Amino acid sequence: SQQGEEDPQALSIxxxxxxxxxxxxxxxINNLQWYRQNSGRGLVHLILIRSNEREKHSGRLRxxxxxxxxxxxxxITASRAADTASYxxxxxxxxxxxxxxxxxxxxxx
Amino acid sequence: xxxxxxxxxxxxxxxxxxxxxRCSPKSGxxxxxxxxxxxxxxxxxxxxxxxxxxxxxxxxxxRFSGHQFPNYSSELNVNALLLGDSALYLCASxxxxxxxxxxxxxxxxTRLTVV
Numbered sequence: 001s002q003q004g005e006e007d008p009q010a011l012s013i014x015x016x017x018x019x020x021x022x023x024x025x026x027x028x029i030n031n032l033q034w035y036r037q038n039s040g041r042g043l044v045h046l047i048l049i050r051s052n053e054r055e056k057h058s059g060r061l062r063x064x065x066x067x068x069x070x071x072x073x074x075x076i077t078a079s080r081a082a083d084t085a086s087y088x089x090x091x092x093x094x095x096x097x098x099x100x101x102x103x104x105x106x107x108x109x
Numbered sequence: 110x111x112x113x114x115x116x117x118x119x120x121x122x123x124x125x126x127x128x129x130x131r132c133s134p135k136s137g138x139x140x141x142x143x144x145x146x147x148x149x150x151x152x153x154x155x156x157x158x159x160x161x162x163x164x165x166x167x168x169x170x171x172r173f174s175g176h177q178f179p180n181y182s183s184e185l186n187v188n189a190l191l192l193g194d195s196a197l198y199l200c201a202s203x204x205x206x207x208x209x210x211x212x213x214x215x216x217x218x219t220r221l222t223v224v
Contacts, residue, residue, distance in 0.1 A: 030209040040197055042113075042217040043152070050210055088151050092209050095165055096142050097201070099151035 005100055006089060012106040019076040021103040023089030024069075030092045032065055032072050037086045037102070046074075046087075081109045111136075113202050115216035122190050122223050130185040130219045134202030140164075141183040142213065143175060144199040152199055158183050159205050187221075195223045 007022045023032070031050045035043040049056045049065045049072070056063045062075040076083055084107045090097040114133045122128050134141050140159045144152035154167035158177035177183045181202075187194055197220050201213040 033212065035215075040146075040148075040218075040220075042199065043201075043215040045212045045214065048210065048212055090151075095167075096154055096157050097144075097152075097213060098154060099144075101149075101151045 006087070006103040008103060009101070010104040010106070012108065013079055015079060015081055015107055015109050017079055019079050019083070019105055019107070021074045021087050021089075021105070023072045023074070023100055025072075025089075025091045025098075025100075026070065027091075027093055029067070032063075033090045033092065033097065034061075034063060034072075034074050035088045035090060035099075037088065039085075043088065076105075079105075079107045081107050083107045113200055113214050113216035115198075115200050115219050117219060118217070119220045120222070122221065124190055124192060124223055126190050127186065127188045128190060128221060130187075130198050130200075130221070131182065132185070132200030132202075132216060133182045134200075135214045138202035138204050138214070139181050140203045140205045141177060141181065142201045142203070143183070143185045144201065145169070145194075146197040146199060146218075148196070155185070190223045192223050195221060197221075 033048045034046040037043045047058045060077045065072045086102045088099050088102045090099045116131045142157040143155040146152040155169050156166040157164045161177045172188045174186045197218045199218045200216045203213045
């Protein structure tokens with residue numbers, strides 16, 4: 001079963017704009033991770049945020065975590081056509097990665 | 110470093126048949142997890158292997174079984190294939206000594222089609 005829900009399910013933006021994706025989950029976690037998937041192939045790890053962290057940055061990525069609301073957000077700044085992909089949040093609690101259904105991001109050049 | 114490798118890339122099987130998928134973990138990793146991803150869905154956890162033992166299992170029937178070898182590589186076996194088993198099967202490796210707060214590396218997956 002899916003742990004979380006990403007919102008929106010699909011997002012279309014112009015190159016150079018920022019993209020924000022949200023993730024909600026149901027149970028307590030050790031950490032939350034974001035992954036990217038191109039064209040139904042393997043997943044690429046983007047960033048891991050621990051349950052005692054509130055914000056984390058990596059290049060053009062910014063992730064926030066609010067454990068009281070059981071939610072996280074992924075912000076991609078200055079988006080590029082190459083950012084077009086599906087983005088998944090995954091939580092780690094007492095089990096390995098539990099994924100949401102993902103957000104399909106389209107960046108139009 | 111070859112990363113996580115999976116074979117085969119694509120596979121077509123008939124209902125009722127059996128299939129074996131293979132995974133070689135990233136160098137230095139000792140734990141292998143398998144996921145099933147149906148079209149348009151997120152990956153779902155099947156099971157995880159460590160030290161040649163099934164460590165955890167998701168909500169999948171016994172038709173799904175696995176194995177881990179002394180060199181940490183792993184196989185996923187599915188018996189009595191159903192049409193609903195058609196999916197992308199992903200293997201992920203990690204280092205258990207890193208604890209829960211460690212990233213997993215994924216292979217490119219095996220696309221299984223059951224006809």
